[in-house]
Ligand SMILES: Nc1ncnc2c1ncn2[C@@H]1O[C@H](COP(=O)(O)OP(=O)(O)O)[C@@H](O)[C@H]1O
């Protein structure tokens with residue numbers, strides 16, 4: 167069952183359209199991540215669901231009820247913001263207790279629930295402290311505590327980890343996932359960080375310029391990006407792009423690139439030819455391949471070789487090595503094992519896993535292959 171449905175949800179600020187008739191379903195109990203670059207409409211979408219922003223067109227349904235005109239406090243939603251929005255002059259106890267105090271719940275019950283919540287988040291020793299005496303991570307936990315104490319039907323989080331340092335961010339990421347699995351509260355989580363999206367989301371919504379470009383589980387989005395933008399935005403380091411031409415001749419399909427010409431395997435050929443956008447003759451395309459699908463081998467090992475390249479920059483990461491290879495006018499990044507990594511200026515044979523090449527329409531940028 168979908169707990170939240172957005173139908174043609176639109177937001178104008180003056181003449182500018184921040185959210186462009188998006189359609190979205192959040193399923194019962196899921197952790198849905200909205201990801202996209204700054205300014206793409208993530209916060210606006212979340213604030214409309216929360217009721218903090220009016221809807222210009224379209225509708226929002228929660229549990230089947232249109233809530234466009236329902237006051238935020240009657241939506242049974244809790245929101246966690248990037249800046250935490252805590253009361254600095256109050257102590258931790260009162261910040262967490264606040265949503266219950268507002269609802270005039272008896273103080274004995276409040277006490278029990280604050281203690282339970284603090285225990286869940288490991289902040290019991292901090293209850294008497296003032297907010298300004300807390301570290302960033304501790305403040306984040308208090309903000310989470312204030313949101314979960316009410317056990318709302320929906321959790322909204324807007325970049326809740328952006329103010330934390332890298333290490334703490336990874337730790338809090340895990341804590342939030344554990345907490346969500348434990349409480350099973352439907353959650354919409356907004357971030358500009360694709361790693362957060364991939365690691366945390368049951369499903370991911372990729373937005374750009376007020377539009378939803380793709381919705382899917384992380385693996386599908388990674389393996390079958392709907393278009394060039396999603397392909398480059400998800401995955402680090404980003405997918406390599408290069409120009410190519412697909413040529414159909416006598417029922418055979420081949421790919422010509424600036425560094426070599428390749429016959430495509432029958433299954434790939436069949437799937438590409440099923441696409442009406444590919445006519446007979448020649449079609450210019452933008453090709454994409456992820457760094458892990460590019461290999462480098464010393465020139466002596468001809469069997470891997472599909473193109474001759476020169477190693478430019480080599481970036482060791484410990485577990486992997488990023489190898490930048492120049493192939494004529496193209497540059498490809500390969501992610502290789504440290505044991506087989508070439509050195510700068512080496513001549514190498516570059517191997518591309520042909521079955522893993524993505525083909526994008528030159529004009530629209532759309533992926534020409536149907537879902538794998
Ligand atoms: N209160 C506002 N008034 C005018 N424009 C706004 C307002 N809030 C957001 N915008 C604009 O709407 C677009 C989407 O903003 P936002 O939803 O905050 O993006 P994101 O959260 O993805 O970074 C941006 O172009 C932003 O400048």
Ligand SMILES: [Mg+2]
Nearest residue numbers: 208209210324
């Ligand atoms: Mg935002």
